[in-house]
Amino acid sequence: MSKFSILVLNGPNLNLLGKREPSIYGHLTLEDINNMLEQEAERLNITLSCLQSNHEGVLVDSIHNALNRHQGILINAGAYTHTSVAIRDALSGVAIPVVEVHLSNIYRREDFRHHSYIAPIAIGQISGFGAESYRLGLQALVNQLLIDNRG
Numbered sequence: 557m558s559k560f561s562i563l564v565l566n567g568p569n570l571n572l573l574g575k576r577e578p579s580i581y582g583h584l585t586l587e588d589i590n591n592m593l594e595q596e597a598e599r600l601n602i603t604l605s606c607l608q609s610n611h612e613g614v615l616v617d618s619i620h621n622a623l624n625r626h627q628g629i630l631i632n633a634g635a636y637t638h639t640s641v642a643i644r645d646a647l648s649g650v651a652i653p654v655v656e657v658h659l660s661n662i663y664r665r666e667d668f669r670h671h672s673y674i675a676p677i678a679i680g681q682i683s684g685f686g687a688e689s690y691r692l693g694l695q696a697l698v699n700q701l702l703i704d705n706r707g
């Protein structure tokens with residue numbers, strides 16, 4: 557089997573990581589997180605494409621473009637998690653396995669962060685482990701792809 561290719565998507569304001577509310581989101585930049593994921597990808601023998609956008613339509617387009625290119629999507633949709641039916645519909649439309657991640661534990665925060673439009677169409681969600689949420693999410697996604705492609 558050829559290597560799995562995973563699309564890593566980050567939504568609005570995640571380009572500010574490192575400076576943005578570090579007591580909530582930590583001190584690592586998005587580049588640090590992507591580098592950490594690249595190392596994990598090497599270990600898992602997969603390839604990654606990483607994209608961040610502050611624009612809902614760009615995220616929707618990138619999900620559509622993942623068809624026939626990527627076997628899984630790891631997504632932190634940022635605030636769009638709680639608002640975007642369009643991103644949820646794009647993810648369920650392409651039917652590519654998805655794992656949702658968040659740096660913060662969204663259930664310990666304001667009520668408006670407790671609902672995710674993505675969670676019901678994702679394999680699962682990892683929330684609250686800082687940058688480690690991404691690594692755990694990538695491992696869980698690849699593990700699931702291996703199970704689904706077995707035999």
Ligand code: DQA
Nearest residue numbers: 569632634635658659660669
């Ligand atoms: C976030 C949580 C969201 O509620 C928030 O809007 C973000 C970041 C997280 O990673 O903890 O932008 O997705």
